[in-house]
Amino acid sequence: MTGDHETSTGRDQEAAEYVLGTLRGADRVRFEAALPSDADLRRRVAVWEDRLSGFADALAPVTPPEALWNRIEREVTTPAPLPATTPSTPSLTARLWSSLALWRGAAALATAAACLLAVMVWNPPVPPPQEPALVAVLQAPEGPAFAVRIPAARRANVTPVGERPAPAGNSYELWVVPPRAQPVSLGVIERSGVTPVPLDRLPPDLVRPGALLAVSLEPAGGSPTGAPTGPVLYTGTLVEAR
């Protein structure tokens, strides 16, 4: 972090708005992507969470039904697709989550982790591509949801990982989120199988190593406005697969 107090003020405001819930859309995606590698920001968030949590005292508690606990217990005791996180041995999810910070130029180790997963998700391509492919794993804290592979400059392939069908009447839409501009749609992703996404009409420098990708939930057929309208559910960073 820089020592600039102006910067510090802006960071604290953004942390406050994140906690309040008014930081939305692409701003929230970028903020959450920065959190894993930014302890100062995490601390600001935690301090604001405590400051504002007094609001909750205005509410009379509503006793949850026992069935709710049973559902929670079932979910946490059934073997999860990925192991629970522990401080000593961070889970694959946690380590890959860290790789989200790559777009800000971080951590070669995290790159290695993402590439490793890329290798796990796709068997080595045969024949090998002539130029290095770009890959990204789009995920939420609970695990990966989509694998994106860009074997050549003009096309991306998007594959669902695991069972995450969009709710009925909704579609998943893929976006590339430039650092200082509005997200650009790459199109709607199919519920199953590989979705080919043509990249011909995009500015050439948009899809590159370090670019942030995001998947939002949209009305069936995709966003009616050309910008994300639903919650952003999964994010990931493109890295070169060598």
Added chain:
Amino acid sequence: MDAQWWPSYLRPERSIPWAGRARRNSEFPLVAKPTEAAEDGQADLIRRCADGDSRALRALYDHHGGLLLALALRMLGDRRLAEEVVQDTFVQVWRNAGRFDRAFGSARGWIIGILRHRALDMRDRERRSGGPPGTMEIGEAELAGAIEGIEPPAFEDRGALRGCLGELKEGPRRSITLAYMDGCSHQEIARHLDQPLGTVKSWILRGLSALRECLER
């Protein structure tokens, strides 16, 4: 960090009340903790979750479940959705327990933060798909209750928020309350209060700044 990275209304070149305040980026004035022993106990429960002890998750559920369900109901206005969000929250607490850092803040604040962002996502999703009737309507009575109805505080620091909210002008106070308690976006608050979007954004920034200053006194 690049100033342009921020949303336009947060850019520091704008005239904002926090600019030029004391430089304290290296000292975080922590909010006073509710009885240290109780907080230690809660943080220990999260650590035990990270170690795979589901009894610790049950203890957290017994302690916070009622409050979380009440908050989710308030934000979503629908029992089924609220229970779904509470369920999801405890699953996230379980899976992410290793990331909780007790040096930064309380267990309660951390868990409420998870719940509120889950509820915001659910709220967005339901709004896109039409949502069940009666959901997400904001009643003036409820809104007033959120401020005046705050019960005698269990801990000194939490009561402080009520006092500090009372020091805010009506616009910032209502805007921040709508955002926190009802999960409203800037646009929804502007519509609800019949104010320009820019006014609401500035009320929220100013109100948060004043709250921070008041709570640090």
